[in-house]
Amino acid sequence: MSRLALCLLVLLPLSATAGEKGEKPAGEKNGFTRTKDIIYGRKFGVVLTMDVFAPTKNANGLGLIWVVSGGWFSGHQAINAFFAHEFVQRGYTVFAVVHGSQPMFTIPEILEDMHRAVRYIRHHAKDYKIDPDRLGIYGGSAGGHLSLMQGTAGMEGAAVSLDPVERASSRVQAVACFFPPTDFLNYGENGKDALGRGVLASFKAPFDFREIDKKTNSFFPVIDEEKKLEIGRKISPITHISKDDPPTLILHGDADKLVPIQQAEIFVAKYKEVGAEAELVVRKGAAHGWPSLVKDLSHFADWFDRHLKKAEKK
Numbered sequence: 001m002s003r004l005a006l007c008l009l010v011l012l013p014l015s016a017t018a019g020e021k022g023e024k025p026a027g028e029k030n031g032f033t034r035t036k037d038i039i040y041g042r043k044f045g046v047v048l049t050m051d052v053f054a055p056t057k058n059a060n061g062l063g064l065i066w067v068v069s070g071g072w073f074s075g076h077q078a079i080n081a082f083f084a085h086e087f088v089q090r091g092y093t094v095f096a097v098v099h100g101s102q103p104m105f106t107i108p109e110i111l112e113d114m115h116r117a118v119r120y121i122r123h124h125a126k127d128y129k130i131d132p133d134r135l136g137i138y139g140g141s142a143g144g145h146l147s148l149m150q151g152t153a154g155m156e157g158a159a160v161s162l163d164p165v166e167r168a169s170s171r172v173q174a175v176a177c178f179f180p181p182t183d184f185l186n187y188g189e190n191g192k193d194a195l196g197r198g199v200l201a202s203f204k205a206p207f208d209f210r211e212i213d214k215k216t217n218s219f220f221p222v223i224d225e226e227k228k229l230e231i232g233r234k235i236s237p238i239t240h241i242s243k244d245d246p247p248t249l250i251l252h253g254d255a256d257k258l259v260p261i262q263q264a265e266i267f268v269a270k271y272k273e274v275g276a277e278a279e280l281v282v283r284k285g286a287a288h289g290w291p292s293l294v295k296d297l298s299h300f301a302d303w304f305d306r307h308l309k310k311a312e313k314k
Helices: 003-015 082-089 107-123 142-153 225-234 262-274 293-311
Strands: 032-043 046-055 063-068 093-098 135-140 174-178 210-213 218-221 248-253 278-283
Touching: 032 082, 032 107, 046 082, 046 107, 063 082, 063 107, 063 142, 082 093, 082 293, 093 107, 107 135, 107 142, 135 142, 135 293, 142 174, 142 248, 174 293, 248 262, 248 293, 262 278, 278 293
Parallel strands: 063 093, 063 135, 135 174, 174 248, 248 278
Antiparallel strands: 032 046, 046 093, 210 218
16 A cells, blocks of 8 residues: 555545535534634744634633644544534543654654644643643644653743743643554564654654754754664654553544554553553454444543543542
């Protein structure tokens, strides 16, 4: 299967539109507004944007971050309002985050975008009328991987930063995702790495790691194998699991060839081993996506209801 075909397989369930040119398929008449292209950051002359879906009634004061990503490709055209609809109907404000996309940016650089997005949302929580201490995150495939990274490797803010956004934490309080990669160095079986290799050989660009030479202010590729493996560990959510990680739900098909269900199984097993809360729901016979996937967002909403609402301040 070509890289384009694989990307379409990942993105199509997340990007089908109900109207032309990104128009609101539900809109205010069905209880929410959509604000497009809010700039949450800039890098190398590129703006980083998100769309915000806000309920017009029965808002619950909670925010959810939707990671718009498939194969670590991300773009505004992939924002399908139906992936926010279930949540806004329950009163959540949904932030559809578009990160710097491959092939221009690698996974370590994309992760920095996600930290920035969460910090921006938390810093502006009052503006969006949400609780900064009760944020959830969700996504599918690469978006699931990035969601898990935010759950396991979210960071406290930089207290001395001149940028007030950077002083905010990038941690989240609940995670739900579809079929996420969790361990690139044990992908499908122990010791098998997928750093743009094996089943992910058609996704080389996000794994073309690079570093900057501070003397010449230019990028150079990482070619040392040990260094690549070190980065591979750092971008694997399973590496960062600790007892204080947020409750996490994973839905995964047991016939998935692109992201083996083993990835979800080993992640959930380690989560439980350290005493953190995780749940795996297996879709029998399902591959990397399934026809009723959008309906399964109700499971995500139930998960967020259970774990974000229960923390409500008295």
